[in-house]
Amino acid sequence: DTAVSQTPKYLVTQMGNDKSIKCEQNLGHDTMYWYKQDSKKFLKIMFSYNNKELIINETVPNRFSPKSPDKAHLNLHINSLELGDSAVYFCASSRSGWGETQYFGPGTRLLVL
């Protein structure tokens, strides 16, 4: 029944490792997003895909690579993890990009040691 789901919920890893976070939405939406929320709760968009096409790339380091195998999934792969990557990562989706409400997943809490 979950509209936007993410796995894993928690991720603890060492610096230098490569990790992936997965996101799925069952709302039939065309557009999906990745956001990063820092320790001060500030939410910043990282990427957006519309029908598997990259629409937004907000000057995120190229260690971050989103992949959308279909419009219901948007995964985030992170190479060579750094301490500063520790944050909560949220996936979201919207019906389209045209002023539509975005629905958020529960978040993935990433801690890089």
Place this chain on the structure above:
Amino acid sequence: GESVGLHLPTLSVQEGDNSIINCAYSNSASDYFIWYKQESGKGPQFIIDIRSNMDKRQGQRVTVLLNKTVKHLSLQIAATQPGDSAVYFCAEKWSGGSNYKLTFGKGTLLTVNP
């Protein structure tokens, strides 16, 4: 940089009182605004939205007011309940930019005292 900000980072109210959370935005081209509620350990949850051709919109116990003259947005919560305790974010979309992109404000922590 961010164009959306909040006057108060924290707000503490008594249960049953009305709450008002404020948000200032700097981009006069913004045409769509949303308020989100984020409870501890959860993702942001949509509360209410408003388009720039309106100045007020009401939902269940919540009202959003938009003052385009001073670029100000507020969220009013009537009869605040302990379950309303959360961080509240305003977000804006501006018509000149990507229609897919929302810019979020810094958030206000609302604490409801029983």
